[in-house]
Amino acid sequence: MPHVDPLDRADLPQFEEKFARYDEIRGFLPNSILTMARRPNIAKAFMDLNQAILYEGTVPEDLKMMVALMTSMATGCRYCQGHMANLSHVYDVPDKKIAAVWECETSPLFTEAEKAALVLAREAAGVPNDVTEAHFAALKPHFNDAEIVEIVASIALFGYLNRWNDTMATTMEAHPAAVAKKAMPAWDEGKHGASE
Template sequence: MTRIPPLSDQEMTADARASHAALGAYGPFDNWARVAAYCPPVLNHVTGMLTTLREQENLPRRALELAMVTVSKLNACDYCVSHHTPLLSVAGLSPEGASRLPDVEDHPELDACDKAVVRYAEAVTIRSGRMKDAEVADLREWFTDAQIVELTWRIALCGAFNRFNDALQIQIEPEVEPVSA
């Protein structure tokens, strides 16, 4: 049960309702948005940032979803794993392949770039202050510096989402198939 009851449309500010609608077009995050609406700047800014990042298409979708599922599995966030695992299927990874993450050794569905993304997501999540320069440099074979900055931000942001969702026990929306972390 969600620790903070989701707001109804009538209980939201006009700005929060607009952001809620925009986030609804982004993905099935109704429960998250209705709790975040208690603090409209959070909902407004997160919605704006996510929609802008998606529109600019700077980062390949597969890399993004590999990172999101990896971080969410490491943090055991069922909400985020459930929302992002199906997007990995769209990006070409089977549900069985997604279930193996973050294990990349001998993973038959991951190429060298995919493995570098998963390893990087794990490093940022578990030991960001102790990473080696080579871990960032390794990504340059596939990504620009701008893409690495976005990837790093999205990994860190996913960790924040994981903590927010778990601390407040945000419920998975009924239209989303639950996937255990």
């Protein structure tokens, strides 16, 4: 059960244009945003930042979704894991690759560029942060400086979301839960389940 209930979408007409984008890409509106909307400026700032980081730039969206999934796996936020398994699926990442994200270093499913970005995400999400110069050296053959900023921004965005959703115990929506359970059979909603 969430610690703060999300608002009803119908009570937030000022965000309908932004909400429609979530409907178009994900097929639903996340409860996390409906909770943030209790402070409209926070919700607006988040949606604008989310758009700039995940949907703009030159790093492929599928990689950014997997980076966010790895970040969420490293922090343990099951709400964000479910959402990012769903968005990885939306951007055509096969289920077997979604399931193998944590083992990216040893899996033949990932390119060297993907491995470098995913390992950076895992190490950056830890507390304390374990990123070293070697992690950036692994990125540089594959990404320019602007793309590295984009990858780190994806990690940092989920630093916020992982803390937000795990702290709020945001209730998982049915659609991303179903996708995550199919792609990662051992996954469950944990405290984000509707009945908990």
